[in-house]
Amino acid sequence: MNKFRFGKYRETDVMSDLIGENYPALLVLSRFGIALGFGDKSIGEICRDSGVDTDTFLAIVNLMVVEDRTALSADVRVSIESLVKYLRNSHDYFLSYRLPEIRKKLTEALDENQEDLNKAVLEYFDKFVIEVKTHMLYENKKVFPFVRSLPKDGKKEKYAAGFSKQHEQIEMRLTEFKNILIKYYPAQSTNEINSVLFDIFNCEKELTLHNTVEDYLFIPAL
Numbered sequence: 257m258n259k260f261r262f263g264k265y266r267e268t269d270v271m272s273d274l275i276g277e278n279y280p281a282l283l284v285l286s287r288f289g290i291a292l293g294f295g296d297k298s299i300g301e302i303c304r305d306s307g308v309d310t311d312t313f314l315a316i317v318n319l320m321v322v323e324d325r326t327a328l329s330a331d332v333r334v335s336i337e338s339l340v341k342y343l344r345n346s347h348d349y350f351l352s353y354r355l356p357e358i359r360k361k362l363t364e365a366l367d368e369n370q371e372d373l374n375k376a377v378l379e380y381f382d383k384f385v386i387e388v389k390t391h392m393l394y395e396n397k398k399v400f401p402f403v404r405s406l407p408k409d410g411k412k413e414k415y416a417a418g419f420s421k422q423h424e425q426i427e428m429r430l431t432e433f434k435n436i437l438i439k440y441y442p443a444q445s446t447n448e449i450n451s452v453l454f455d456i457f458n459c460e461k462e463l464t465l466h467n468t469v470e471d472y473l474f475i476p477a478l
């Protein structure tokens with residue numbers, strides 16, 4: 257009775273197994289407002305208890321683990337309302353928590369003998385954040401409230417292409433920033449700088465997933 261056939265996880269699977277095998281799914285839980293402490297309940301039970309659309313939840317976690325995203329097909333059903341809620345919370349996570357945290361750690365980790373270089377590094381990071389913020393606020397204000405009246409058919413492809421292009425640009429900037437630190441920042445490899453680099457690597461993955469959800473689930477669902 258699994259109407260959802262794409263990907264690894266089904267609604268009958270145990271939620272704690274999903275997290276044990278794939279801990280980044282914790283981020284998906286918090287964005288849907290699902291609390292921990294779920295015992296041995298299944299994904300479907302937890303979603304129903306929390307008022308979350310199970311298909312949308314599964315589409316996102318399966319998109320996280322699937323290798324061939326082109327296999328994502330018509331049998332993936334999402335609720336646009338749930339998806340928009342998820343995406344808005346995800347924006348909030350990046351803008352109000354993740355990126356400010358990284359900046360704070362970065363400031364603390366930078367080598368105090370590299371004053372000029374530090375200024376340039378932080379400026380670069382801030383520019384990147386502004387770019388992310390502009391994009392996400394545009395989605396919050398100009399895309400999500402009007403999902404029902406977005407361009408149809410012919411125009412949709414053009415719209416989707418513009419969307420993906422901005423995503424690529426954002427991902428590229430973060431990769432570039434990471435490389436500046438790794439290749440050109442002449443500091444000792446301290447625990448602090450490593451820790452902030454680990455955060456940047458993880459944040460890069462999280463952003464890519466966020467963008468993938470928009471490109472592969474949100475756009476086609478319109």
Ligand SMILES: [Fe+2]
Binds near residue numbers: 343347466
């Ligand atoms: Fe977004």
Ligand SMILES: [Fe+2]
Binds near residue numbers: 395423470
């Ligand atoms: Fe986006």
